Structures are given as C-alpha cells and as structure tokens.
Amino acid sequence: MRIRAGRLRRTLLATGVAAAVVLPLSAAARPEIPAPAPASLGHVTASTLTDAYAANRANAREAATMAERYGAGDRAAALRAMASPDRRFLAFDGRGAGRTAEVFGDLAAAESVAVLVPGSDTSLDSYGRLRSGALALRDELGPRAAVVAWLGYETPGTVSPAVLTTGRADQAAPALRSFVADLRGVNAHARVSLLCHSYGSVVCASAASGPRGLAVADIAFYGSPGTGVDKAADLNTPARIWAGRGADDWIADVPHTSADLFGTTVGFGTDPVSRGFGARLFAAGEGGHSDYLKPGSASLDNLARIVRGDEPEVTHA
Structure with a gap:
C-alpha cells in the first residue's frame, strides 16, 4: 500500500508539472523587494577573496536593512x-x-571544487535547502575540497510553463560558463565538477552545449527531467558525464520526450539514466527528489566520489 501511495503522489506531481504548460497558473505580479546593486568586485583572485567576501556580506546587510524597511x-x-x-x-x-555563489571550504587551496547547480523553486527565500546540501557535501568531501552553491540564475517554478522549456537554462548558460572561468582565476589547479539537480541539469547541459563548451572534469545529472540533448556525446565538453536517480523520485514519471507545442519546444528529450543517453550511471539509493545530498545516502557518497575523482569507488545503478 505504501508503494502504491508513493507512486500515486509522484504521478500526481508529475501530472501537475506537465499540465502547467496548458493551464498556466495566473497570479498578480508581486512587487519586487528593494535591494542594492551588487558590490563592484572586479576580477576576483586568490589574493582578493577575503575582500570579495567582506564586500558581499556588506551588500547582504544593506539588502536586509532595505527589506526590513519595506x-x-x-x-x-x-x-x-x-x-x-x-x-x-x-x-x-x-x-x-x-543570485548567490556561496563558498564552503578554502576555495583558493582546494584540490577539488564542486559547483552545485540547483533546480526549480530555488531563491533567497528557499535558499536553506541548497545550503544544507552544500554543507552535507562539504562534510563528506573533507578539508581538501570546496563546495560552491551557485544560485546564478532565475529558477523556474516547479509548476509553471517555464519549467518545461530550456528558456531559463539557455539564459543561465553564459553565466555558468563565466563562473567556471572565474573559478580558474581563483584556483587554476583545482579539479572542478558540476553537480546538477533537477532543472539545474538543463542549465548545465545548455552551458556545455555551446561552441565554447565547458572545461570541467565531471558533470553529474541527478533528479533530471532530461537535458535538452539526445545523448551525452552531444555535449561539447571533455567532462565525464554521470547520471543517477533515486528510486522514489517523482521525476521518473515525467515524460522524457520533447514536442513542439504552440511554437515552443516542450520537454527535454532522452532520460539521462537510460542506456541510450550514454552517461555513466551511479547508484542513488531509495531517496526522493530532494534527498540526493542527504547525509548517509548512497547518492551523497557517490557524488563525493565523483567530485574527488575516485571513479573506481563509485557504485553503479
């Protein structure tokens, strides 16, 4: 009975997401909470990291004051x-x-750096979920690694037309490519991996599909609705491509296809955990859509191994 109930919940959520393109939610636009423009940092290097951190904290304090007054x-x-x-x-x-990029660990001295690219419904107001995952991964990786929680784009709502197209991902792709390049300016020797959750996998794939490509060691898709490409070989990157999905993740019930609907391509094509996609499959355990970075989980263990470059230690689905 529990299995049936879990499957029903997953199917209902998947159906709700799919229906959003036909029956979009209507809501009055909410006024934007005032905040200052970002601090002017210039090109950040290892020697200016401390100043950059201080400037961004000051900017956050000013934003807090403005939000309080509002x-x-x-x-x-x-x-x-x-x-x-x-x-x-x-x-x-x-x-x-x-928009944020929070660092956990010593970025300038790290031997490996994991960049977490989140999916839908991630914002300053729900940021705690992304941060908790980053902290769990940092603890799993140990002191010679750093984790960056990259909220560098406007994520779509889980139940919205935008979540079914590559539009937001295509807009975010240049910023992600630029951020990876900026990391090289801080630490040219670190092994950089992208860990891409849910709609974040569409962002990572878009960043890796352009003519400039994406020079990272590994790209891991998990909880992915698809990537917008038919197979891993279509990505313009030397990275090893990984994919995993938890046994109780509702995303499995979202149709892994794409179609033209009213002049817009809806859906993201091939399921990344299918053999036809061609990714290296890692075991993601029994968890659900939000459990991939849960302490003690098989998915967290394997993602940490991927980040460290311990490919022989990764357990496979």
Whole structure:
C-alpha cells in the first residue's frame, strides 16, 4: 500500500508539472523587494577573496536593512543570516529572487571544487535547502575540497510553463560558463565538477552545449527531467558525464520526450539514466527528489566520489 501511495503522489506531481504548460497558473505580479546593486568586485583572485567576501556580506546587510524597511520581514531575516561574519559569498545579488555563489571550504587551496547547480523553486527565500546540501557535501568531501552553491540564475517554478522549456537554462548558460572561468582565476589547479539537480541539469547541459563548451572534469545529472540533448556525446565538453536517480523520485514519471507545442519546444528529450543517453550511471539509493545530498545516502557518497575523482569507488545503478 505504501508503494502504491508513493507512486500515486509522484504521478500526481508529475501530472501537475506537465499540465502547467496548458493551464498556466495566473497570479498578480508581486512587487519586487528593494535591494542594492551588487558590490563592484572586479576580477576576483586568490589574493582578493577575503575582500570579495567582506564586500558581499556588506551588500547582504544593506539588502536586509532595505527589506526590513519595506516590511519584508522573512526576506530581511534571511539576508541578515547571509551577512553573518562566517558566510563567504563569491557573488551576491539581493534583488528579485536573488543570485548567490556561496563558498564552503578554502576555495583558493582546494584540490577539488564542486559547483552545485540547483533546480526549480530555488531563491533567497528557499535558499536553506541548497545550503544544507552544500554543507552535507562539504562534510563528506573533507578539508581538501570546496563546495560552491551557485544560485546564478532565475529558477523556474516547479509548476509553471517555464519549467518545461530550456528558456531559463539557455539564459543561465553564459553565466555558468563565466563562473567556471572565474573559478580558474581563483584556483587554476583545482579539479572542478558540476553537480546538477533537477532543472539545474538543463542549465548545465545548455552551458556545455555551446561552441565554447565547458572545461570541467565531471558533470553529474541527478533528479533530471532530461537535458535538452539526445545523448551525452552531444555535449561539447571533455567532462565525464554521470547520471543517477533515486528510486522514489517523482521525476521518473515525467515524460522524457520533447514536442513542439504552440511554437515552443516542450520537454527535454532522452532520460539521462537510460542506456541510450550514454552517461555513466551511479547508484542513488531509495531517496526522493530532494534527498540526493542527504547525509548517509548512497547518492551523497557517490557524488563525493565523483567530485574527488575516485571513479573506481563509485557504485553503479
């Protein structure tokens, strides 16, 4: 009975996502909470990291003050937490839904760096989920690695027309490519991997599909609805391509196809965990869509092995 109930929940959520393109939600536009423009940092290097972190904390404090005056108490509280002395942001923009790149670990000295690219419904207001996953991965990796939680684009809503097309991903791709290049300016020797969750896998694939490609060691897709390409070989990158999906992830019930609907391509094509896609499959355990970075999970163990370059230690699906 529990299996049937779980499958029903997954199917209903998947159906709701699919229906969003035909029956989009209508809601009044919410006023944007005021915030300052991002701090002017210039080209950040290892020697200017401390100054960049301090400037972004100051920007977060100013944004918190503005949000408080505006009457947005929850946003103000979130921003005050981000301005804490122990927080380190390589990039920060408190405007709109927010843009951040928070660093966990010693970025300049790290031997390996994992960049987490989140999926839908991730913003300053829901940022705690992304941060918790980054902390869990950092703990699993140990002191010689760094993790960056990259919220560098406006994510779509889980139930929205935007989540079914590559539009937001294509807009985000140049920013992700630029960010990876910026990481090289801070640490040219680190082994960089992209860990791409849900719609974030569409972002990573778009970044890797352009003529400039994406020079990273590994790209891991997990909880993915598809990537917008038919097979891993279509990606313009030397990276090893990985894919995994938890046994209770509702994304499995989303149709892995693409079609032209009213002049827009809807869907993302081949399932990344299918043999036809050609990715290296890693075991992701029994978890659901939000469980991939859960401490003690098979998926977290394997993602950490991928980041470290311990390919022989990765367990396979």
